[in-house]
Amino acid sequence: MSRPATESHDPAGSDGDGTRGAYPPPVRRIALDRAPTVVADDPAERPLVSPSIERALRPATGRERLRIDELSIFYGDAPKPAVNAVTLPVHEGEVLALIGPSGCGKTTLLRSLNRLIELTPGARRQGRIVLDGEDIDGLEMTRLRRRVSMVFQQPNPFPMSIFDNVAYALREQSRKRPSKRDLLPRVEHALRRAGLWDEVSHDLSRPALRLSGGQQQRLCIARALAVEPEVLLMDEPCSALDPISTTVIEQLIHELRSELAIVIVTHNLQQARRVADNVAFMYLGDLIEYGPTEELFERPRAERTREYVGGTFG
Ligand SMILES: Nc1ncnc2c1ncn2[C@@H]1O[C@H](COP(=O)(O)OP(=O)(O)OP(=O)(O)O)[C@@H](O)[C@H]1O
Numbered sequence: 061m062s063r064p065a066t067e068s069h070d071p072a073g074s075d076g077d078g079t080r081g082a083y084p085p086p087v088r089r090i091a092l093d094r095a096p097t098v099v100a101d102d103p104a105e106r107p108l109v110s111p112s113i114e115r116a117l118r119p120a121t122g123r124e125r126l127r128i129d130e131l132s133i134f135y136g137d138a139p140k141p142a143v144n145a146v147t148l149p150v151h152e153g154e155v156l157a158l159i160g161p162s163g164c165g166k167t168t169l170l171r172s173l174n175r176l177i178e179l180t181p182g183a184r185r186q187g188r189i190v191l192d193g194e195d196i197d198g199l200e201m202t203r204l205r206r207r208v209s210m211v212f213q214q215p216n217p218f219p220m221s222i223f224d225n226v227a228y229a230l231r232e233q234s235r236k237r238p239s240k241r242d243l244l245p246r247v248e249h250a251l252r253r254a255g256l257w258d259e260v261s262h263d264l265s266r267p268a269l270r271l272s273g274g275q276q277q278r279l280c281i282a283r284a285l286a287v288e289p290e291v292l293l294m295d296e297p298c299s300a301l302d303p304i305s306t307t308v309i310e311q312l313i314h315e316l317r318s319e320l321a322i323v324i325v326t327h328n329l330q331q332a333r334r335v336a337d338n339v340a341f342m343y344l345g346d347l348i349e350y351g352p353t354e355e356l357f358e359r360p361r362a363e364r365t366r367e368y369v370g371g372t373f374g
Contacts, residue, residue, distance in 0.1 A: 122152030125291055125321040126173065126208075131187035133168050133177060142168040144345040145187065150291065155313060155322045157336035157353070159329065161374040164342040166325040170293050173323065174208040175201065192290065206233070209289035213296040215276035217268035217283075222260050225268045225279055226250050229287045246286060254282035255312050274305025281312065292316065294324040298331065310335050329369060333357055341365045 126149070133143040143165040150156050158166040171177040173189060175196060189196045196204055206229070217225050223240070226247045231237065247264070251257040256278040260266065268279055277297060284292060294313070298306040313322060313335045326332050332339055333353060340350045341364075349356060349365040360366045368374050 122154065122321075124149050125152050125192060126150035126323075127188075127190040128169075128173070129188040129190065131169065131172060131185070131189065133165070133172055134184045134186075135168075135180070136182035140345060142345050143172070143342075144347075146340075146342075146347045148340055148347065148350060150321045150323055152290075152321050153318060154337045155317045155324060155335050157332035157339045158323065158325045158342060159327075159332050159339055159368075160342035160348075161368065162327075163344075165345045166342055167295055169342070170210075170295055170323060170325050173291070173293055174205050174210055176205075176210065202232075206287045207289055208291045208293060209284040209287070210293040210295070211277070211280050211284050211297050213299050215273055215280050215300065217271070217276050217279050219267070219269055221265045222251075222268050222271070222279060223247055223264035226282050226286050229283065233287060250282040250286040251279075253285050253316065254278045255308060255315075256282055272305070274301050274308060277301060277305065277309060278312070281309075285316075289320065291321045291323065294322060296325055296327060299327065306331075329357075341368060343368070 128146055128148040128150070131143055131146045132141045134141045146165075146169060148156070158169060160166055168177065168183075171180075172185060173196075177183050177185065191199070191204070191207060196208075199207075218228060220228075223243075227240075227243045230243055230246055248257060248261070251260065256275060259275060260271070260279075268276065271279060277300075281292075281297075298309050301309065310331065313324065316322060317337070324332075324335065326335075336353045338351065339353050339356045341348045341356065341360075341362075343364050349360060349362045356365065357369050360369055
């Protein structure tokens with residue numbers, strides 16, 4: 061279940077090079093001091109890579125929201141971790157795309173960021189995840205999931221009305237049961253942010269399951285946004301959607317990134333190019349390369365990345 065606290069860091073709505081707002085975004089100039097590419101072609105050379113990773117921890121777009129620090133995830137007795145000592149920053153106002161072939165650990169990494177992975181029997185974690193300076197292990201789980209909210213691959217609205225779907229987490233959050241009238245402004249705000257308000261405002265009591273797939277996914281995004289997250293995790297949010305709904309969701313990601321940090325898992329390289337500011341390429345659990353989107357796609361430094369973005373494998 062998704063929930064969570066947003067904060068606008070950029071009231072001018074500009075990312076500094078005047079590109080924010082347009083969709084599809086124009087090709088952005090990449091300032092070399094923003095987010096240097098990190099390359100780890102051979103995991104055995106990882107220690108040599110650490111200084112570059114350290115450099116990557118400098119803010120790329122806004123201040124650092126999440127720091128993933130030497131994160132490893134093990135499933136049961138598997139000899140190799142599903143995620144292997146990954147270090148990555150996630151900044152406010154940034155879309156970070158996790159890409160890589162099937163089974164490389166993208167979803168496992170994503171599910172670690174709000175500790176959802178702990179619901180998987182046999183999963184173990186090493187390393188730290190820090191949210192706004194606080195180790196997430198020290199945060200109460202419900203509060204963490206409000207601050208780091210998640211949207212899943214398949215739209216998963218609750219079998220209740222559109223209104224109740226969005227109000228659900230707000231009601232849970234409140235000590236006394238707020239009335240519909242009290243909740244309406246926040247429900248409306250969330251539905252507007254998710255770009256759904258105009259399509260559903262005439263009948264908020266309609267069952268959510270009667271919406272189209274794309275509308276259901278935007279409802280899930282509204283539900284995730286209602287409790288004002290700081291970070292939004294999206295696990296292949298468009299994979300079950302048609303091209304038009306996909307475009308709507310991508311536009312939404314583009315708009316939301318001014319207020320949130322977004323981490324998106326996608327198999328669709330073109331989508332990563334369209335929506336992401338930075339991209340992390342994973343292979344067999346290792347972080348192979350991380351850097352600004354254009355740089356990673358146009359001038360990949362690791363051979364594996366070159367092969368993957370070039371379509372040789374994957
Ligand atoms: N519950 C689980 N138990 C055991 N192994 C798992 C479990 N979930 C995932 N794995 C293994 O962990 C590795 C990483 O899986 P994960 O789903 O994170 O990869 P992915 O990159 O997201 O893949 P895909 O793109 O196909 O969704 C794979 O080898 C997978 O088989």
